[in-house]
Amino acid sequence: MVKELDTVSRIDIVWDVYKSDSLKNATREKRGCGTRRRVSSSTRIPGNWPGFLRNNENKQELFRFLAHECVDYETEDDKTIYSTANEQVVCSSSSTITSPLAHCSQQEADSRIFVHVKDMAQNGHAKVMICTVDTDVVVIAVAKFLQIGLQELWVAFVPVRTIDALQYTR
Numbered sequence: 001m002v003k004e005l006d007t008v009s010r011i012d013i014v015w016d017v018y019k020s021d022s023l024k025n026a027t028r029e030k031r032g033c034g035t036r037r038r039v040s041s042s043t044r045i046p047g048n049w050p051g052f053l054r055n056n057e058n059k060q061e062l063f064r065f066l067a068h069e070c071v072d073y074e075t076e077d078d079k080t081i082y083s084t085a086n087e088q089v090v091c092s093s094s095s096t097i098t099s100p101l102a103h104c105s106q107q108e109a110d111s112r113i114f115v116h117v118k119d120m121a122q123n124g125h126a127k128v129m130i131c132t133v134d135t136d137v138v139v140i141a142v143a144k145f146l147q148i149g150l151q152e153l154w155v156a157f158v159p160v161r162t163i164d165a166l167q168y169t170r
Helices: 024-030 049-053 056-071 109-122 135-148 160-169
Strands: 010-013 080-085 088-091 127-132 152-157
Touching: 010 056, 010 109, 049 056, 056 080, 056 088, 080 109, 109 127, 109 135, 127 135, 135 152
Parallel strands: 010 080, 127 152
Antiparallel strands: 080 088
């Protein structure tokens, strides 16, 4: 993220929201439920990531923790970091109004990304790049490009297995 801030003025980080009354919750429950672990700056990194990520509370707490850590990063005055934190949005700039992005009803990050992209377009950004591992985002980007109002919309797609390989080579 730090490297990207050299060349852009805004970074938005969008996480899924896990609601217990969601239709998707039944599908998640079929995957099983991993061990619950508290997430904090002093928590050790789990050795069993798949087991950790099978627990929705773990993911919610991890995403909330990462959201706040990202926006607490000290940026230059002309740089802004936004991150979703459950249904809310947190921002690195205390003078920035996040209300158009807050209270978003989209649970899935793949659709919620486009709420942020639309906000970028409405705030004068002509070119946007989305980085994702989800093919649904590519499909939505193609379908919604003309409605968003950007000059250019780029999608950097990295397959999950590439990310898995990167995790093991570190």
